[in-house]
Amino acid sequence: MTGFDVEAIRKDFPILSRTMAGDRPLVYLDSANTSQKPRQVVEAIERHYLEHNANVARAMHQLGAEASEAFELGRDKVAAFIGAPRREEVVFTKNASEALNLVARVLGDGGRVGAGDEVVVTQMEHHSNLVPWQLLAQRTGADLRWYGVTPEGRLDLDSHTLTERTKVVAVTWVSNMLGTINPVAEIVRRAHEVGALVVIDASQAVPQLPVDVAALGADFVAFTGHKMVGPTGIGVLWGRYDLLAELPPFLGGGEMIETVSMERTTFAAPPHRFEAGTPPIAQSVGLGAAVDYLTDLGMENVAAHEQQITAYALSAMNELPGVTIVGPKEPVDRGGAISFTIDGVHPHDVAQLLDSQGVAVRAGHHCAKPLHQCFGVQSTTRASFYLYTTEAEIDALVAGIRHTQSYFGA
Amino acid sequence: MTGFDVEAIRKDFPILSRTMAGDRPLVYLDSANTSQKPRQVVEAIERHYLEHNANVARAMHQLGAEASEAFELGRDKVAAFIGAPRREEVVFTKNASEALNLVARVLGDGGRVGAGDEVVVTQMEHHSNLVPWQLLAQRTGADLRWYGVTPEGRLDLDSHTLTERTKVVAVTWVSNMLGTINPVAEIVRRAHEVGALVVIDASQAVPQLPVDVAALGADFVAFTGHKMVGPTGIGVLWGRYDLLAELPPFLGGGEMIETVSMERTTFAAPPHRFEAGTPPIAQSVGLGAAVDYLTDLGMENVAAHEQQITAYALSAMNELPGVTIVGPKEPVDRGGAISFTIDGVHPHDVAQLLDSQGVAVRAGHHCAKPLHQCFGVQSTTRASFYLYTTEAEIDALVAGIRHTQSYFGA
Amino acid sequence: MNASNVDALYQEIILDHYKHPHGAGLREPFGAEVHHVNPTCGDEITLRVHLEGSRVADVSYDSVGCSISQASASVLNDLVVGKDVDDALTTLNAFQELMQGRGQVEPDEDVLEDGIAFAGVAQFPARVKCALLSWMAWKDAVAQASAKEDS
């Protein structure tokens, strides 16, 4: 029993009533890739554009005041949603990837990471929390190291030892491929013990779990609007204020300045220092509406629903002959992304056959190529769930997998 | 006479029918800051979210195919709109500022600009085309130089001489403060003569003028969706394909890779190399609808309308005692941004009084602080026009200025 | 927000201070000098504070800005010069609270005197920064001057 009525919720998402191939209803099991949007979010964006649109900060007319207030209200809502001690700690970016790149760039430019220093990631990072650190290591001469992954798909915290040389530990909270929920509190403890900064990729966590960045104790947390019933084109970097205030800007231009001459520029305080150019105004309004939507449901309820649907799916899929789940097989410390392989059928072909049944899943390396390598597979098929997912949809997935096996004679 | 019916067009923009302070109709004269959005654009975004939303590139299900097609169609439309020889030359960013920062970063990282080299800008740049080059110069040890501005508000091409040391010339096409249209073809000629790359900030040009990047001959062109009846959260960098193909990536993560291991990564071809993370999907759909809207009107007509309304405004404002236009006073090689001062009344107070009459203008340095310094003013008031601006609105501006003068006894 | 609100913003008292600012100009001696900028609009102030023990002996300033920011510097001068630093800081808090109260805070004339004329500004979020520019500069300068006195 979850704390909300899934059938009622589904009415907020018109796309879920679409009819797909062969007149089958859409079974959308690709929410870890991007979530669907409720009417409430889309209408908030529409209303903003058609009634209150103006540029922000710079305009002192009434529309400008309305737009600025709407934009900054989005920031307030996000700050409250993640328990940020200060609203100025919420920096809007274009997506989670930009947020992570921003941190990597300014830690390098700001001298926090240099030659001989060590940056530690894990083998289960999304490319967006791996490539920025590779690029930083290349630019600065720092060494990139990583925690490995156990055969069960858990982080192996014994596989690497942090030292005084470690300046940054960048870790995903929830793996987008394995579903694994990592022990972030323990990682924060170990990193801070050696004086390293902690960057958490919370792209898969914030949409599904109650998050309190103050309690978490990390230094930076990144996530993305489109995975949490919000719009594309907006991401969030939360950072400890004193760190944001210390670090140099990332992009130049627009309202990130204090004063400018041809020769040199001084920069505004956070968050504006890190928001060059016209920010994602309508997207902040949309993300604010998304946060309201999630808060109305209650993040405890969202998390409980994900737990329940994941347990249901795992128990059904563990039973299927010829199907191997890559990642934790029990619904413990685990989010709702289930990656799997089917003997004798390539993941592309699995996804294609499921799609012909109306079941939308993802096939490929899910931007986690090194992690696939760990498990000796080149790609997997992934089903992922969200607050609108029903047990009937899991049943459709299971039926689709059976059909796929028989289609390919596997 | 312009080639379209302004009154009919205004019906597409519901916000223009709003009633503001004192029951006065909104007179929106801040389009150089951001343009208003027609219903067609907002509805395209809404339809996309509610019917076709999915992530792109990575998904092979039907929704994913629909979303990918819609997203890439936005790119096709933008490419056609600016006459790009190849669609792969259109890189989506979050705004014009990111596009300009992207170029500055990768030219440095790619070794195209180094210590002792020269980067040339102008005194009339928006901060977004100045600060990124200052930061590049600081990072690399290159020298930043600039063309000055004449008292009439024209670029002084004799004020600086390009040499073999000049590696980049970055110039705004149309000044957002003065309205000046710069001789970009001549600048391209001079720059290419010494082997320098040319970066054009077309943020104020693409919304108002027919643009053909192939004919222009520049190497990079940047502009922004929200100023051309499109959504916030999307900008465009057009770049010559061979240059884009040569340059290193800007941000890492997501679909900008070719193959990834823990140690190193190889990168995708343009444009994907420069689009890390989930791109502005719904915003590309919206920008595509914006480009359709402008194309239906005809950019020649849009430009002619701007010419006509600017000429009307200039002749009215040139007559006003105590009012000084900062920038070209004749409607020749000039866009529709008119910055001005009123003797004895601070620009803030001008904007505030105009706002109380329903007239929305901008006051401040318009992100062009060094340019204000050239003219010995700390700030100005700016009125700016677009395809929906009427002569009656200019009359309201003039009446508002008169009222302001009498209110402050100036 | 309507036309009458603009009159609430531009009260007679504010326009008077704007046209005839009290204590304008930079003077010696001073314990600290600061330069503050409103990044959005470019308004600037250079402000000096001279303390004598715990008393604000002088506040002098040179500013470029709109009527609201200029008038506010003039009222600041009236309200803090001659006062004990702690009392002046209490006044600052009251002024700041009024400005950030979105029109919901009732100003206390005994504390704010002419400053109550700024009540209308609180309804114009874009102008709140104008009204606070000189006060924030003063707060900064006092902190620096006090630190110097103490050391």
Added chain:
Amino acid sequence: MNASNVDALYQEIILDHYKHPHGAGLREPFGAEVHHVNPTCGDEITLRVHLEGSRVADVSYDSVGCSISQASASVLNDLVVGKDVDDALTTLNAFQELMQGRGQVEPDEDVLEDGIAFAGVAQFPARVKCALLSWMAWKDAVAQASAKEDS
């Protein structure tokens, strides 16, 4: 796109080639070897070309990928080995045109033989890359091998 389209995609011929690929494995001698990747899904192919004068003497390959990409490599092998390079490139163009034709191009069986079975793929934009992976690798390898022959 409906269920019957999936059958159009997974034609019997394609599934046969998938299960029994022609010419699979890496062989010597070869003039050029390339490695191509489909970045979206991670499918990979290592492919070698051996030219004898202007004749494609052998195409050998090792690939990991879906049914479409594997079957396509097998059909490629059938269609180009033994042919003159120019003729083989003409075949490639015909195949590429079919793939990118969004289902609007009528395939010529005389040119494409078993390749016409891929007509259904053109209706699945996400799979077009799968079908073209080996062909693009082959084009690349031929260019490299020809350059070597010429020098």
